[in-house]
Amino acid sequence: MTKKVSKVVFPAAGLGTRFLPATKAQPKEMLPLVDKPIIQYGVEEALAAGCDQIIIVTGRGKSAIEDHFDHSYELEKLLEEKGKTDLLTVVRQISDMIHVAYVRQKEALGLGHAVLMARELVGNEPFAVLLADDVIDGPVPCLKQMIKAYEETGSSIIATQAVDGPAISQYGVIDGKTVRGKFGGRLFSVNNLVEKPKYGEHPSNQAIVGRYILTPEIFKALDRTPLGAGGELQLTDGMKMLLKKEKIFGYNFEGVRHDAGDKFGFLRATVEFALKRPDVGKQMREYLKSKNL
Numbered sequence: 694m695t696k697k698v699s700k701v702v703f704p705a706a707g708l709g710t711r712f713l714p715a716t717k718a719q720p721k722e723m724l725p726l727v728d729k730p731i732i733q734y735g736v737e738e739a740l741a742a743g744c745d746q747i748i749i750v751t752g753r754g755k756s757a758i759e760d761h762f763d764h765s766y767e768l769e770k771l772l773e774e775k776g777k778t779d780l781l782t783v784v785r786q787i788s789d790m791i792h793v794a795y796v797r798q799k800e801a802l803g804l805g806h807a808v809l810m811a812r813e814l815v816g817n818e819p820f821a822v823l824l825a826d827d828v829i830d831g832p833v834p835c836l837k838q839m840i841k842a843y844e845e846t847g848s849s850i851i852a853t854q855a856v857d858g859p860a861i862s863q864y865g866v867i868d869g870k871t872v873r874g875k876f877g878g879r880l881f882s883v884n885n886l887v888e889k890p891k892y893g894e895h896p897s898n899q900a901i902v903g904r905y906i907l908t909p910e911i912f913k914a915l916d917r918t919p920l921g922a923g924g925e926l927q928l929t930d931g932m933k934m935l936l937k938k939e940k941i942f943g944y945n946f947e948g949v950r951h952d953a954g955d956k957f958g959f960l961r962a963t964v965e966f967a968l969k970r971p972d973v974g975k976q977m978r979e980y981l982k983s984k985n986l
């Protein structure tokens with residue numbers, strides 16, 4: 694029997710330099726896709742996967758995230774007085790949705806370091822890590838698919854997607870073998886992890902994206918991990934250390950991933966999400982058609 698995964702860590706203390714100047718005074722996690730901040734898509738995915746304890750790793754200038762998941766008395770009172778009950782429900786749902794705990798990463802010393810900041814709050818149980826700027830749209834929430842794989846294997850699971858062509862050299866890549874007869878070929882047994890391999894020297898086309906299920910052993914592994922690229926504590930390096938002690942699997946999830954921390958990825962996600970929305974979808978489709986591109 695594996696322990697239930699109920700906690701999800703959201704590292705949100707990065708500087709978001711790819712999105713400057715928009716991220717100078719506001720966190721990139723609060724950039725909206727249509728009308729919802731990207732971090733809310735992640736929190737909704739966590740809830741849909743049956744995880745109800747959210748831990749957000751924040752840093753300086755990130756208070757908008759805390760305000761977003763808190764009550765907003767003035768706004769709620771105003772909406773109530775004006776009889777705007779639909780909007781009132783939307784606003785209340787966000788703060789009623791979940792219990793959120795916050796922990797601070799004083800300096801952006803890397804994703805591995807951000808995860809390590811959540812150690813006390815996670816304790817001795819398996820947990821998920823969700824990078825909110827990787828927005829994943831799937832038939833089944835990505836984290837839910839991964840938790841199923843965790844329950845079957847009892848091991849840490851890394852989300853992967855197939856990347857063909859030179860773009861593979863921008864990712865961490867797994868060196869692994871398909872586990873036959875399980876999860877329709879989506880599960881990979883990991884032998885090694887290679888950060889940003891040269892195109893042609895990449896061990897597979899399975900690129901690591903922003904979802905992980907980790908056993909608590911990762912904290913000990915991160916403790917022993919030396920600083921890596923950019924003088925930062927890298928999560929991939931920590932997982933390589935973990936591989937020496939435990940098995941790790943890759944899971945090629947079903948769904949589409951948008952890199953909303955990247956300008957073009959964000960624009961693409963905006964269009965895709967807008968097209969699916971009942972309130973603006975039709976208008977968006979007509980507008981795009983009218984462009985005759």
Ligand code: UTP
Pocket residue numbers: 704705706707708709710711712750798800801802803804806807824825826954
């Ligand atoms: P990114 O690699 O996207 O870095 O981090 P970033 O700083 O946020 O953005 P760019 O590349 O400068 O534009 C991946 C995730 O890890 C978090 C980020 O907030 C993001 O969710 N992170 C990264 C931390 O929480 N702390 C860190 O020290 C680094």
